[in-house]
Amino acid sequence: MDFSFTEEQSMLRDTIASYLADNYSFDQRRAGLGREPFWRPNVWSAFADELGILGAAFPEAQGGLGGGYTENMVVMEELGKALVVEPYLGTVVIGGGFLKHGASAGAEEMIGQIIAGKAILAFAYAEPQGRYNIRDLKTTARKEGTGYVLNGHKAVVTGAPYATHLIVTARTGGGQREAGGISVFIVPKSAKGVTTRDYPTVDGFRASEVYFENVALGAEARIGGEGEALPLVEKVMDEAIAATCAEACGVLRRLQEGTVEYTKQRKQFGVPISSFQVLQHRMVDMFIQLEQSISMTYMATIRLSDGDAERAKAASAAKVQIGKACKFVGQNAVQLHGGMGVTDEMAIGHYFKRATMIEGLFGSTDHHLARYEVLSLGTAA
């Protein structure tokens, strides 16, 4: 039993933290979000070249630094602390996850491109009708010759505006909500028939509605077996959930510490408002939520290597804890900041917005409770 980090992992953390401290202040972030292209490619280049962190979680054989889940956790927590919008989650965690676990023709090369900061991926899985059910797919990939023809509409694809490639779930068979018949494809965003409508999201990220109209794909675009990709999608989603939990821990820490800090300085009735016991206990409960979230993030990260059922149970349990913590800590951070909490001018509100979005990311608290129940208590009546 060991919860400590290796020297390499600690260095990784320090490297990112110090880069972000210099280059990703609240004002720098805001400036970047306020003008075209609404993200900062130079930050991404720095991740690739100057910091060399995009390969941290890839095997050495593939040009990476030989890390894995723990490295993703370390990186994501730091990105959370600075509210980084650049697409590490979509590119390295999710894109990288599919390329590592699913057999595909161009994986080697694509991983090289990711590590070099050239390829940027976004995960197009949700559909307008499907809510959080990843099996609920109307997007189809019809077999044609040796390849496929892709048609459909993917909803709120985070990071798609910056992406070079999309990872797309689609039906090569089966009914709308069946487990079988799901396949995964990697699609260049520039492919003919791909159109997007880009927009900002409330937390400063950007996303797209993505439409596929008779997009021709070669067989080599498929990742994993035809019609059998659901277990692969579940696995990568759980990895994404663990990484998102880590990001959330960074966000929650800033919310919790920022609130303690603010209440110590803010005076009312001649005393710092941190001297009011009700606010003290509220902040203690925020702190407890943070600690429990860290614990669950460790738990889920460690269990990513376990069998499917254990891994899924752990990821859903962690997401439930994180979802509740994001709501409780976020709302109370704003409440304790009073009027300052609801202005656009202070960082606290922006952490709150990200925390709120994380609540629903990859499935709401209710969604993951239901998933957990089936795994822990069996199917209901």
Add this chain to the structure above:
Amino acid sequence: MDFSFTEEQSMLRDTIASYLADNYSFDQRRAGLGREPFWRPNVWSAFADELGILGAAFPEAQGGLGGGYTENMVVMEELGKALVVEPYLGTVVIGGGFLKHGASAGAEEMIGQIIAGKAILAFAYAEPQGRYNIRDLKTTARKEGTGYVLNGHKAVVTGAPYATHLIVTARTGGGQREAGGISVFIVPKSAKGVTTRDYPTVDGFRASEVYFENVALGAEARIGGEGEALPLVEKVMDEAIAATCAEACGVLRRLQEGTVEYTKQRKQFGVPISSFQVLQHRMVDMFIQLEQSISMTYMATIRLSDGDAERAKAASAAKVQIGKACKFVGQNAVQLHGGMGVTDEMAIGHYFKRATMIEGLFGSTDHHLARYEVLSLGTAA
């Protein structure tokens, strides 16, 4: 729109309150519960004769004082304040309710007996297998000649040890959980084939397991139509729920006020513990729960006269509020009393125990949420 009480209702409240202040102190109650027959028949006689309150909720034509739901509410709240165990709920509210709404041969006489304090009724509806589903009945009343033969086992019949008569739900037809086929009977406890196992309940009341073995009943024992009594049972249960909510308001008031009182006197660190803001806000939340409970009790009591669906929705909504309030106020009253809250020596713990039992009485919070949902939002998927 009017939430005020008539002069008669205010007098009724004062009469009971002043009698209980003199005769039902914590010590007097404890003494009564500690020795045979574990209740106080003389209190009951006083209710009938000295105070004349047992007829308050009966029509004048039947020898009562012409009151109704509001009178029951007023009485029950006062009984709650003193934790009275004597069976007003079973006898007047429930027994009286059945006799008033359901056609039965001996109703007139029985009501007379109730008002005179001679007849004491207990409601035998729950069964070991049925949880809070009042339709789930294994008890049968087989037709034989002009009468019936009763067989079955009723669970935790509150007040049965003191009762002269039992009101019993039984199947004269239909399957175990069907709506049709339910009938109601009034059965003298002394009838041949009726046996009971009596025991105390955790809140100082007494109850019985009641067994019926080939109990012969005449046709006149039936209240309401044969096999059609479910709407009658629902109506009387809702009246019982509204009355229980009123009792709960009395209990909650004592818990809330007692806690404020205690914390003003109890000193720690040289100051009354009521000076700690966390405890102040906890008590405010207890007070809010009390106020919301009073509001819902009024609401449910007023709506008892409405149509079936409105009445049922109101009763279930009120029971949900009361159930939550009993838990929150009860637990926090104990918590704020510290060690004193968990001793048998102070009244507070006894109010907590009654509040806890009320949570489950006539259906738990979850049970009534489910019932409310169907009435308000329609049947689920």
Add this chain to the structure above:
Amino acid sequence: MNLDFPPEDTAFRDEVRTFLAENYPRDLREKQERGETLSKEDYLSWHRILAKKGWSAPSWPVELGGTGWTPTQKYIWSEEQARADTLGVLPFGVSMLAPVLYTFGTEEQKQRFLPGIRDGIDWWCQGYSEPGSGSDLASLKTRAERITGDDGKEYYVVNGQKTWTTLGQHADWGFFLVRTDPDAKPQAGISFLLIDMKSPGIAVRRITTLEGGHEVNDVFLDNVKVPVENRIFHENQGWTCAKALLAHERSGIAGVARSKRGLERLRQMASNEMSDDGGTLIQDAFFRRKVAELEIDLTALEFTELRTLAGESSGKGPGPESSILKIKGTEIQQRLQDLALEAAGHYGAPFLGEAGHNSGIGPQHSLDLAGDYFNGRKTSIYGGSNEIQRNIISKMVLGI
């Protein structure tokens, strides 16, 4: 005890309902539905229609333009407005300043200011909070020094900063709390001034809130000259006015009628959204339960408000118990916003603003729900945070 409205109240409700249906401006409704930012004229157009009808200031004394409605009628009025999704009349002039004016103002002040408020001519804003004084209002620092002007008249010269001034960007006039005696105890040196917002030295600066909107402002006062006759009540006794203002118009604070309408909308939305298993969201066991629990809590709040109202009818004014209405009312509003955002699923994320209408990005009903949720956090903060409300109940009701 009964809940029945007497026949005259039922007739009144019908009258109100008809009036709203026939007179609410169509273009205003359409703008609301499109989620457009409303202009000053949008707000005032409806106010002026009401003024013409004589219903713009129901609570005022009848001789000044009030309606003389009973508490029950006022309750019906607010219910029906919510039912019809109308804008409310802005509270700053009608509900907040006016009672101070007709209670403490001189005859001249009343005649000068009340008609413009009642008829929707002047737009008023509030100058209470300061950067350093939120819940602790009495610690305000904006300073007013008395001088004799070159014209020989008496003036106050005001310097300082106010903040959280809602819709101050449109204001013609503002009512301000200022410190006229810096040496007195905090509450004793404050005066209540009416200030022309076009006065030289006033600058209004936008505060952008979390959801991107412009509702509140900073107001800077730099040597602003205010004639002494614009002071309400005595010098250094403005706190008396401030307190009275806070006690007025607590009814409606619970927002029951608006929340009922919000609940209806939520149910409608959940009947159109899909759940994970392909059924409707309102059929999802857990979502329905949250809706049911909210509906029950709202019923409890409604009856608590009705009890307060009944107390008022019978002559007992609204006590500090009305803090309960504030606490529970805002909690319920926030839960409604929370559930609506949850119901929207993925489409809670897009930040489309007014461009979202008919954009085809997500369903119409999910437009800007996140914004409502973010912006709604303020309701438990302003007007005395819910923590302050609990302090009030503790002290005034529980006697601690």
Add this chain to the structure above:
Amino acid sequence: MNLDFPPEDTAFRDEVRTFLAENYPRDLREKQERGETLSKEDYLSWHRILAKKGWSAPSWPVELGGTGWTPTQKYIWSEEQARADTLGVLPFGVSMLAPVLYTFGTEEQKQRFLPGIRDGIDWWCQGYSEPGSGSDLASLKTRAERITGDDGKEYYVVNGQKTWTTLGQHADWGFFLVRTDPDAKPQAGISFLLIDMKSPGIAVRRITTLEGGHEVNDVFLDNVKVPVENRIFHENQGWTCAKALLAHERSGIAGVARSKRGLERLRQMASNEMSDDGGTLIQDAFFRRKVAELEIDLTALEFTELRTLAGESSGKGPGPESSILKIKGTEIQQRLQDLALEAAGHYGAPFLGEAGHNSGIGPQHSLDLAGDYFNGRKTSIYGGSNEIQRNIISKMVLGI
């Protein structure tokens, strides 16, 4: 980061498991299952078996009888005891007094008292709380005056009252905090005394708790003579001992292993209870959800404890963060009791005590669940109420 136990720990777990299976007294287990009140001998019999094995005081220094187990082994030990539903060794002597003794006691005191504690010969009780001093322990009033006895020896004469003395009715000895200098500041005038409970002048009075049980007591001290050599550490410096005692043995405070066992029992029970619709209760959507949420919270607590444990292994002692373990641990225990009572439905009401076993009144699993629930309320009160724990975290961890 990994969760694997090294092979030696796995072997240890097997050893513990086998030992418990083979040595736990059968009649004790049967008494527990019947819900019988346990006698003094019942408690001590298991303690003595453990002492023979050398496992009665795992945390002590090895030379005094400790096991020298690693934190992981201690964790395994507590997990396995919970799994096997064994009684715990009573904490008063082994976990609470002993560390004070071997830290602050003289060689003679150690030799005199530690063996009796370790081997389950002497039953110890705690004399800390007083009627007027709950969370504010330092305000205690029990007075000890120093005299020279007729025998020429030095004594303290103790007068006062202690309360909440758990299982004091069985005690041979007690450790008491008494005031030896009434003029010093509260914490500075306290001494730590060991008192023979058979001393003249001691009276133990039963306090019946809510559920009807006898677990706690008042202890009255009326001119009780205590030899000076029974004082631990310096006169007036007993607070040092008290503080040290409170800091010891915080691990296990979360009760994770016991709660896991409780959760198993709850799931078992809910598989046998029926829901309203005739299915099993564990299939009821809402009951299952509550169980699932509890299980997830317990997992979070378990990993928070493991993190603390890992911190300890690596040399960082348990900080005030362990207050988190107390708060969440007791909240989870109480929710378990709450859910069990809810699961029992109507049969939560009967108050049968020991007579309930095999009485046929309700299912066995529902026996005395209300009692557990009522009695369980104390866990968030004693050992520093959860409010006090939050004060500690606020001050010591958040630095407020």
